[in-house]
Amino acid sequence: MDNRPSRHRLVRIRSSRCEPPDQWRLSRREIGGALVRIGLLTEGGYPYVSGDARLWCDRLVRGLGQHEFDIYALSRSERQEDDGWVQLPPQVGRVITAPLWTAPDDGVVYGRRARRRFAESYGELAAALCEGGVGDASGESSAAEADRFASALYGLAELARDEGGLVGALRSEIAVRALERACRAPGARQTAREARVPELLAVAAHLERALRPLSLDWYEDDGLGAVDLCHAASGGPAALPGLLAHHFCGVPLLVTEYGVRLRTHYLADTESAPAVRALLAAFHGRLATETYRRAAVVTPGNTHARRWQERCGADREKLRTVYPGMDAARFAEVGESAECGDPDRLVWVGRIEPAKDLISLLHAFAEIRKEEPKTRLRIVGAPTGPEGAAYLGHCKALAAQLFPDEAEGLHAVGDNPVSFEEIGGPEVPTLADAYASGAVIVLSSVVEGFPISLVEAMFCGRATVSTDVGAVVEVIGGTGLVVPPRNPKALAEACVTLLRDPERRERLGAAARARALELFTVEQNITAFHSIYLEIVSHTPVRRVVLDNTGEPLPFAAPAEAHVPGHWTELSTRVVARGGPGRAAGPPVRATPPFAATEGASG
Template sequence: MRIGLVTEGGYPYVGGDAGLWCERLVRGLGQHEFDLYAFSRDRRQEQAGRVPLPPQVGRVRTAPLWTAGDDGVTHGRRARRRFAECYGELTSVLATMGGGSRDRGETPGRDRSGDEADRFGSALYGLAELARDEGGLAGALRSETAVRALERACRAPGASRTVREARVPDLLAAAGHLGRALTPLTVDWYEDDGLGAADLCHAAAGGAAALAGLLARHFTGVPLLVTEYGAHLRTHYLTTDAGRTAPAVRALLAAFHGGVAAEAYRRAALVTHGNAHTRRWQERCGADRAKLRTVHPGMDATAFTEVGESPETADPDTLVWIGRIDPAKDLVSLLHAFAQVHTQEPRARLRIVSTGIGSDGAAYLGHCRALAAQLFPDEAEGPHTVGDNPVSFEEIGTPEAPTRAEVYASGAVIVLSSVVEGFPAGLVEAMFCGRATVSTNVGAVVEVIGGTGLVVPPRNPRALAEACLALLRDPERRVRLGAAARARALELFTVEQNVAAFHDMYLEIVARSPDRHAVPGGTDDPLPFATPAEAHLPGSWTGLPGRAADPPETGATAPRPTPVTTLEVPG
């Protein structure tokens, strides 16, 4: 089977989003062929290079999202008229839906009528067909025609109150953002030498990747699988700078991304997510529950096997926090909670191990160090020596914390204190290690823990302290919870289960989607695969009617079959 894998800002670029997941997926499905279609997000990502690719990857085609470029295409009068009609229709829908959450209590993309969804899709595919027919669309998307069409849509009677307030700078900014968001319409990936040659298109994210998958489905009928480990529309909301972006621009862009999400969910054969939180976003944007599948992110448990099989290595008095230093991790609440723990259990210690520093992490780390010094002044007497603070700040890779596995091994209880969290990969690693955990109830924490750890409200130091004390004082309970957590993690969150789940979905989708490729000399009946499985069997697999075929001699060529349909097998 040939898979067209479409990514945005991820694989095969070094350090890209979901790059590790895609890498494991491609390497784990060596029986399939993969073609990669990647959008890059900025020049720095392209300059960083790409990761080494396995042999099952055929072609790699890339396109930038960070620059519109100049395709050098000049449209004639008829093409300009088509562009004005399609772009005008698209912006009219966006202006109607823009600000929906403010004007009508709705999310852009949710509960839109069938007519609005059809109008959005028709305008989108109309622009894509124009780009294919004319050889490009970049110039038109940056033209005065586009800005004027957007202005008319925002001033029309049906426009939402938010977008009617757009001024000229807002219109120019919105047109520029829409031009970049429509970049997938201008790439040449949708012919028979591109995604049209695939048996299935797998969009590894929403947004641009899903839009490219929609166009491949529209032009060549390739079935589409959409995977979101974080809802793209939610990411758009969180990353849009409200202080620098006018409300009208935010409303129009939210309506566009909501429209793309709704169209992708409507047209995809299956839509996957990594947790219930993302699934709720998908449902809110119109995804059919019958199409939704939960596939947890696959993580490699190998590095944690030895620790998981040796729970007795933990220090019974040590709490461990490990992760990226960022205000969202709420280390301040953790320090206040540990102050209460240390008051009742003076032998208790807290290791804070950094795996990296976020954008605001350096200043936040300094604040946390100062707070720890204030909460735990040096003691002249007691269980610790003078100058021995019960809280330590460390970095992964140092002699004190050489590996993540060794950090988890040192703790009796692993603590997560975040106020914002997506899929808690650190908790899964702790579960692989067979450690009991105390976590705040954010993101997918409860879904991941599943009753194998203690969960408390976020920003509640007292509850966090009580949970930590309960486990520190009950070693038998820690062992039971750790063993249950390890069993759950090995069952649900390994690379193997992730790869197997996608393999099954690939077969399910393709089995329901007959092949669209013409077979030389064949009939017009569709086939389930472009290259039948029998073609890969060694030796002679057919003979004359009524008699078995003789096995070929060594070095000889097996006799060609004589079926009604002749198959030309590459290689």
């Protein structure tokens, strides 16, 4: 009997149908539905109300009603859990959650052999971080180094499965000493050798948090082992359960990254000691390399993300660029309208934070006013956190300094050249109204992944001026003007060019809207993932035991193509359900004659 304590909270979302889940799945298969059971893996995201990529995941799940989704969600904070979930559609079979932000001591006491296994695996993991070239921006690693990291990672996962958890071991003195030995070993990089006790403790604490998914009991036949494929909605911690499901159960893994987690780590960790930054960068780089290596398909959201993935070792043959799906309907009225907005107004829309570089925008606007005195600037957005609030205050102070004669009442609209507003106010009741209010939309960021506000402006048929960061050039595709970042003069010149040429604004806006409707809609995104799901399943051997009438197993009796409706799904013989005693049964499988598999089922 398995006496391991449960480390997740399991909540079953029952369908509005009256049949039990297995009967429901069978009935859909019988009527020819292309049913694939997908384990959607998230970290700090769907189904939480305040989750990252919540809208994208929700649209994906709702748009693929012919498939079934089990959601495995890692939460980031207690507040996120308290905020609750979005309303889930009936194709969600169950939701299993686990907190990534806390891990109470599991009470697991290792014996001598288990302690030795842990010391060996953790020591190998630490050695893989201290040696080699991972940790620089390239994230490149040799095959031998990647194998060493992977062997140590799965060794820890197997130990957690055998003993009931890793939490106590990862917090133990054994872990810190193993990390210290790796840093002091011959061949360790200089930055690792410089780590002192406080740095070692910081690295060990981060590794303990990052490796918490290894202690979850998700990797059984009644958990992720029961799905047809795992879809990680991001890299990093979200993909780790997918790696373990592949390792333990052979479940194929699909990884989607609209913002590369390794890049996010590099940008976020600016205050740690050099040794801490180097070791953590090595860990995230090795994990990214292993994720891309084991994934069946990797779907970057743009070419900018794709380049990062290739530098981390992703095989080009596995990469499929799938742009984020956005709701174009909410901008249809503005995009189809003949009105072009105030011809003398520039509009900026987004989250107010230092990366958006509103300081350069304000300096550029001062230059614009010298050439076109009637021009006004509307900044629409809310600050994100204390840093954003402080930055907003700084921007307002700068605007008052740049336009002293018009500073009174700067927070309102009217004759003032600059206004700071939020969606829902009297002047901009909706997001579409914000874009509709001006002739030119400006993006001034110094750091940007996929520029959502730029696509929204394109849906509205607006001409744009953007800085050349992230995926901007790829998104705009020649339908707007692009200038270097942190260059107020170039930004001002481009804006003046469009303000003085209404015909060009109209041409660029129409071209931008056509491009956005072709590439960046929800429908495009859903269609792409539907095809990818079927492609992965069709090339993956079915992990089920199928018996003939005498009770003997039939080799190759359940081809992967049985998931796809067609003449090859007209099976006969005995029906055998997945699972076993004490396990939840999966969809029944009907056997074909021996050796009935097609090419896609090989391997």
